[in-house]
Amino acid sequence: MASKAKIEKQKRNARLVQKYAEKRKQLKEEGDWAALDALPRNSSPTRLRRLCALTGRPRGVYRKFQISRIMLRDMALDGLIPGMKKASW
Template sequence: MAKEGVKARELKRQKLVAKFAEKRAALKAAGDYEALDKLPKNASPVRLHNRCKLTGRPRGFMRTFGISRVTFRDMALAGKIPGVKKASW
């Protein structure tokens, strides 16, 4: 389980990216790189990192479900994810 501060920091970055998205796009289209440098560093979408919504785990993220592989497996075996069942052949 990730620390609450790490999850909060990532959420803060997501909000900052959304806030400056239009401004960044306009500055990039105009080629004004000096103004881009003056924007906050965390306003860049490159600094975002996918994390599990439940545990905050940074690795093994499944984009389709928004959770880590470990959490996905636990929830799938418990029947908490509709339409997902264990494969056997």
């Protein structure tokens, strides 16, 4: 499980990306690379990491559910995800 500080840092970076998104888009269209370099590094969407919304686990996260594979399995077995059930054949 990721530390709370790591999860909060990720949230701050996401807000920063959202704040500078329009400005970054405008500077890219103009081709003003010097001004783009002057923006904060963490305002780039490439620097965001997808984390599990429940545990903060950085690997094995499903985009559709925003949770890790482990939590997805646990929640599916408990019946918390509608329409998902254990396969049997």
